[in-house]
Amino acid sequence: MPAVVSAGRHGAPAPTGRSQPEVMRLIESVLLPGLVAWHQSLPAVVDERRAIELARRLVGPTGTGVRELLCEHYAGHGSLHRLFTGLVEPAARRLGDLWSSDDCTESEVTIGLCRLLSELRQLDGCGSRVAGHAGRAALVVPLPGEPHMLGAALDAESLWQAGWLPQSEYPETDDALQTLVAARHYDVLCISLSPSFRRSHRLDRLAQFISRARAVSLNPNLVVVVSGRAFHEDRSAARRVGADGSSRWASRFELLH
Template sequence: MRLIESVLLPGLVAWHQSLPACVDERRSIELARRLIGPTGAGARELLCEHYAGHGSLHRLFTGLVEPAARRMGDLWAVDDCTEAEVTIGLCRLLSELRQLDGCCARVAGHAGRSALVVPQPGESHMLGAALDAESLWQAGWLPQSEYPDSDEALQTLVAARHYDVLCVSLSPSFRRSHRLERLARTIAGARSVSKNPDLVVVVSGRAFHEERAAARRVGADGSSRWASRFELLH
């Protein structure tokens, strides 16, 4: 908690202190539909237009990218698309975002503070982890992105090196409520072998965007309702 309060939060606030999460619902729905279309045509134009208009990756993430990911989940919920189309859409979205890498200035670093950023083992949607890693890097942290395929593989990572923070993400599109119990075991297992006895665990994903109490149920120290916007649990 002291680490989050004294280092993580101030750095992130400094990075986006004047950047409210203003969601563009019309564009996010349009982007979602383009991403799940046969070719994904037009998605890049929407992303570039939004970025050019706001000049901030944070506003792009919170105002368009994350809402579009949730809209794809909504389209699946009403049978307007398949789960495979949502997964392909998220992959397309991540691919397009890679084209914007390096266009946002980084704030001063935090004396080598490190974060391990992973999707929950078994989670096929990687967008949340990618947004968390990019946001932390922009905020001056040293994020390490990994994609462990099991809880044991994640435990090997946290046992091998000292990390200040572990960020674990679920799908940004689907609620994944049925995975929360297992995520609690994932987090408990990581803590039990961590080289850092004071490891801080932060979770992200649609489940935590919509229900803050879900983070408490899985044993996390904080949650992220938006990329880079972490909230403490008290």
């Protein structure tokens, strides 16, 4: 999650003085150990049939059967990581597909994601936490104006289970988020866009924000990771916005070399 990429098509900022080897050493010493320990040998196997069914239930009038599907998948795999990567995140993308095919409205997608997050919170306490990274702080936020909070919630849970100290915030403006970044020393900044929609029109703004965040951060080696459907489907998008890596799956951070 540290920052150092050259400008791309969307005007991402140039590196801020750190060499590539320095960045990779920082990533390897600060970020990877806990995350690798947590998701090692946990492949992301997507249950497409169940993800489609979950998406349809989420946009139903009452959301009937959502909890049953989540509990059934969790019971069958015994891991929140596998629940996130195998069912929850794919279902969020299927919600976007339903909207694209005019099978639901944008409001129904937002309501469905809220239902999904609410049901996941009923599973609190099921996840185990690995030791390590005492004092390592991560600021986890959606880009201001992003109404879909699921990605930020999954990132925060993944980091917590990996032994980090994530601070989840939901700033309403870019200035408010800049103030948060400047308020204390963070090792990592995780910024999410919608897990359902691609939000391509927001990438320029995200690139500008990342550049400003590095400038105001108390940590000259701040690591920036981005997540959302845009980055799940296009790995180069993370490089274009000036991030150090992307979270294509919950806790599965891909680094930009």
